[in-house]
Amino acid sequence: MGPDKYRVRAGGRRWTLAAAVTVVCAVTVLAAPGTAFAAPSPTPSPSGSPSASVTLPPDKDLEAVREKLDDLYHDAAVATDAYNAAEEAAEKQSAEIVDLARKIVKGQRKLDGLKARAGRAAAAQYRTGGLPDSAKLLLSDNPSQFLDGAGRVLEGERATKGLITELTQTQQDLKQYAADAAGQWNRLEAGRKAKAAAKKKITQRITAAEKLQSTLEKKQKTRLAELEREAAYKAQTAWLDTGILDEIHSKASAAGRKAVAFATAQIGKPYVWGAEGPDSYDCSGLTSQAWASAGQPIPRTSQEQWKQLKHVDVKDMRPGDLIIYFDDASHVAMYVGDGAIIQAPRPGRTVSVGGAGTMPILGVVRPDA
Incomplete structure (x- = not known):
């Protein structure tokens, strides 16, 4: 040639x-x-004769084998993509769960601190007797000093309201973190099942392809490889004949x-x-x-x-x-x-x-x- x-x-x-x-x-x-x-060992012929004496089947039969192998490996490739996607998603979800766990621990510590501050504020209010400000003013020996103290009390009340707001928000955050973590766990489990199903499909298709190839004699495998090369050459030539490489610069x-x-x-x-x-x-x-x-x-x-x-x-x-x-x-x-x-x-x-x-x-x- x-x-x-x-x-x-x-x-x-x-x-x-x-x-x-x-x-x-x-x-x-x-x-x-x-x-x-x-490559698997050639399957012995029933008569025990060497593979060199085997008559090759028509090319159309081996072409059917080639197409079947292509289909099996294509299915395996699709399943491989699904497996890889599930694995990548699992890595992200695991990282999210770890991050959420850190947030939950940090949020719980913050909540404990806020509750302690709220407890001290409640104890202080209890010590004042819980009297209304008007009664405290009437009973005070020094109204001016009382009014000064009332201003500080007002600031304290505002601080208390802020404390309650922060405590409530922290509780809500913790609740959301927990819900997010549960969702990630559910998605992780669904991904695990998808990954297992994809792995099973990959194994089945590759095993079927290898089993099909193992039924071929040495000469058949050689001819099958020739058919694969011919199909690849034909497809590549058709692509080049479009003039595509004239345009790629x-x-x-x-x-x-x-x-x-x-x-x-x-x-x-x-x-x-x-x-x-x-x-x-x-x-x-x-x-x-x-x-x-x-x-x-x-x-x-x-x-x-x-x-x-x-x-x-x-x-x-x-x-x-x-x-x-x-x-x-x-x-x-x-x-x-x-x-x-x-x-x-x-x-x-x-x-x-x-x-x-x-x-x-x-x-x-x-x-x-």
Whole structure:
């Protein structure tokens, strides 16, 4: 196969050989099976004959297997996003509960102090006999001294009213803190259940995918990998043939270059769902950590990255921007230029370079807009 085969026409102009090779290499890496997990041993044929003698099923059957695997891993990715969201929410709720507990302790101490002051004020009033001011004036031997004292009493009454107001407000605050803490506990418990359900779904889908793959003979697995590469190449070529790269000319920002450098340094590390590094990543774990390393914290999940970050047109994207894939925003990768991405693809694969157009693009977001 000569190099001219990889020259892709896009928007009426021919790509240079270097650019074409970059794209083809990217697609090849994307589609190649990962090395993070050992492949299951081939299932022996009933006759005990070696796998070399196995007749491959028609490509349409293996294509159906490929599509089924894609569906299973997509479901696992959706569940992974739900798991990560529940975990992130749990961390925030736990921090809120700790903060509320501190406020409750501080408020209770304040309330105890206010009650002590109120008790002393009540005792002082009791010692005066509780007579009305008019009676005290008539009984006083020194009316002038009494009036001076009455002024101080008036100030004391105002202070007492302020004390009562503060005490009442503190009691209300404590009541609200307790209600907020109870609400956070309820949300934490609901999140725990959601997290457990997501984990169960992830495990089920990955187990089903691995079981399906384990039924294939060695030659079938090899052909399946070829079909994956062909599908990726076809999708990438169709994307490039729109002439999209003729329109993309933006350069990376300083922060974007740092994020790309971080992502590049992770190439070869295994995909593990729910992982945020440093030894393994899932798709949004990689992108969130890459941008955190560039001094720009972003949401943890691909769906929240899509919701919260600034959207930009595909033609305006620049290296470091994040491409969100599928209608449910269940996958994310980092654009690195020349039509390529770095991503943590799925279980059984490693962080790798791929073609930006190999999956359905929902849109592009910019962390440092």
